[in-house]
Amino acid sequence: MEVHIYDSLGRGAYEKFQSEGIFSKFERQVANYLDKIKYWARRNIPRIPLNMQFIYEENVPQQSGHLGDCGVFLCMFMEQLVSGQPIRVLIDPKNAALEFRLRMAKIIWGSCLGPIALSSVLKMSTNIGRSFSQLPIFLHNLQRTNPNTFTAIKKTDTNRFQFCFVALGCVIRTFLRCMIPLIYVGYLPLIGSYLTTMYFTVALDGNHEPLLLAIGLGTLECEESWRWFMMRLKDCLGDDIEVGFISNLCDKIEFGVQSAYPDSYHGYCPKDIARKICDCVGHNSTEVESLFWKSCNAYSVDDFYLCLERLQTACRKSPFFSLLRSPIYWLDDIPISKWTRAFFPKIRYNVKSIDVPEILQIIFRREFPITTIIELITTSIQSKYVERADVAGRFSGGLTPYIESKVQKCVNKSYNWNARCLYGDTYQVDGNFATTNVQLERRVCSCGKWQKSGIPCAHAIACLRTRTSESINKLVDYKFTSYVYRLAYGSELVNTIPSHVHWEIPNETVVLLPPSMQ
Template sequence: MKLELGKKCLLEHFEFKVDRSSKTRYEVSCKGDGCECRFKANPKVLGHFLKEQLKDSGRIYRAKEIVKDFRQRFEVEITNLQAWRGKSHALELLQGTTQDSFAKLPIYCYNLKLANPGRVTHILVDEQSRFEMVFVALGVAIRSFMFNLRPVVIIDAAYLKGEFKGTLFLAVAMDGNNHILPIAYGIGKSEDGESWTWFLSKLRDCVGEIADMGIISDRANSIHVGVRNVFPRVYHGLCCRHLMMNLRLPSSKKKENEALWWKTCKSYRMSDFNESFNALCLVVPRIRQVLTNIGFGRWARAHCPGNRYHYMTSNSAESINSLSRFSRKMPITQLIEFFHESVQKWFYERRLQGMQESHSLTHWAQKKILKKIEGSRTWTVAGIGANSFLVEDGGKRGLVDFLNRSCSCRVWQVSGLPCGHVIAVSRFLGEHDCIHHAFSCYSNEVYKKTYEESINPLPHRSEWVIPEGLGSVLQPHITKRQSGRLKENTRILSRGEEPVQVYCSRCRTYGHVRDVCLDPMPSQIRSRKSSGKGKGKEIETQSPTDDIFPSYNLAEF
């Protein structure tokens, strides 16, 4: 009761006096006569004050901002350490502890599958039931990917920022309107080949073997190992953006060099690729040797004819990682719930968007085709056969074959959208629209089928079903160094400066400090000077623990 009165006095700006101030506690009392109101600003009390401000997970509420707010709101001075501890306690009140989150992970996954049939979850633990990895696949997203979307999966990983410094594994796909759709995600201890192999193996169990499937990722060696172990016959493309950053193009004429690089990567024909690549090597001669060392030639021969469905970067997965930058501070169940709620919201909004669309193609596909229509207005067409035509575009020309649904520029059969040559032939034949030449995945009908299913939310925790025999998961045993910079003392000594030797006050030797000393504590201690008989002498007294735990010399046995 006194604590509540103290809060009221503090909020109403009563005069108070400081009774105690330390690093962990701040006690004040009212100055009024006969008033017994007291306020103890320990981390738990500060956490209750900060809980409302931290409900928005995207807010960056730093310790110095908390100190400033308390100074302006309550006229109370707290330290940065007190603010940080109060913030930590407030986050525990809102999100729970990391240990509890791991313990409730099996129950959470079980109820997640009950609410959404078809949801796939796998939890990997070691012999002591300690957490290793978790895999979650969205059932509706998996079905949409298999039947409605282009067979391209973009994968990437991101580091967690909370108490558990693990890794988030992500696999996304793209719908016909160029929207990102996460199909599976996982959480593990570290990003290595073994973790990616386990994650991709669970993904393969969900999607199976899809013809002409492609995987886009950065040039991480662990991803390469996982893809080769799980999908040995699947096309694996490298992210051109990451590759360009690794090349470190010279700063002089940087925009021109980057434009030439992207022209090389976006080449659909091998002749166009060789022409652009040779021009790039003339500008930056060292690039040829660098790309040869990383096997760029083999990748280019597979990538240039591919250019799979316009996707040459892993920016889609990077965008989801950026979206979850604040949620990656949360415990593991809260992070999984964030993805669940986000996809649930996207399914609802995109379903309404598809129902309101009246055109046969998606909005993104329309914009792409309109841009090609404007660029092909001056091209001329000459007929060859019943289904073949030659288009003069002022360059290498284009040979269109409607029977095989192909064009010599390879844009049509690779991207799925009609190229400028096909549009010019459609205009030559008097067709009013060329949308029937686009792949079915870009149609608005398929777009609506992609999001026709719903994602159900989980019930309240008090209504969760807890089956018998479902064990709990312990916190992971970290076997590798967590992410973050090591604290190193690499200061260069000044001229004539001698290094300071580290001294241990326990064993009184140089080379280490007392905290890491391996010598046992001395069994005899020196008491302070006695005030009685024998003044001025230090009397050695026996430690009270010596009678209970006597010491022995092991060399005598």
């Protein structure tokens, strides 16, 4: 019996198995298995020795690339098995997987889309490379139709594309005038032959809805690319703005933020830290995860350290405890002001995280020409402005619905609390077995919630009941008012980019070649 060995990693394993007698053991195991299932008796044939001869096949597909080709080889083997053809290939073995990938792609796309649609897909693939040469003209017309739009392109000495940056003028104006001065910085890997990374920044409006602030597209993700992206963001926002940043745990983003805004606050999203904790202690440890969130959500310093001590104690128990160190030892290296409410500065507005806009999730799933990516994002922002301007026109109260619901919860919570004036605007509130001090004029409460969120806490609202002439709305940060929300979206508009046949050609020609294929 001949047994043919197809090894995509070369002869090493074959020679090792042969010298160690693995093949002989394999033959005995097969023989024992056939006896166990009564193979010979069921077929009514005499038992014969297997006499296996193990033959190493030359010129078979070989692994190439850092991602491996195991799945591709499985498909190749199954195809040859059902067709009765040999697995050997005539082309270079190291290119066999790539050739088969291309053939599979054409078969799959052709069966799903049909020949006409398939030709369109192949045409788009060609257009992806050509779109880089059109990018300078495209951005020129984007700026022409949307005044004060900021764009930038970085290229190599040989005029090949490296990075680009885009921030719509109306979005920048909206952020500077009407939005919380806190920016989420993130990135997504891109599928494709040219671009590898999309950089983006997102901000929150007064109704806690995310709005895409700026994007960058690049051929690599490194410290230098982050520094370039953040410097371009600083160019369009200006030097005299006080702004804070949040992001996932990423040293490269930290480097970029500190390079452009060395004096600004930069915190982390607790969700990202919680995921890392779950990876370290196991996803079934609900106690550790729960204690982390209690530490993160604590407003007072005393409550925070109490919860943190419980978290550390839980991690010292079996099965997490190690004689060398705690599984979350790295948490001690992260400044607590970056992830816990008790130490959030006011610039963070008590925001733990900001959602990524849906359009970015769509773009990152497939490859598009670079001009199409920017156009899709521009169209998405345009629709957000139209939708939110329509919603703002139906606001009935002085606050946005999100903030109004927050205030109402505080009102309901404070009904049975007693507040008494100590002197001037300073009050003492008794409630929930605790005593809290409030200073109305300074908008400060010893519980820490008011000054961190910009929304009066239940203690402040209890004090207002003793001063019936004052409105709660006046104590809410003005960026949470419905007036500012209407100003944000009702006074601005994203203009559609004209068809390419109507593009204006700039006087100065910019030569831009596509980057090297990844």
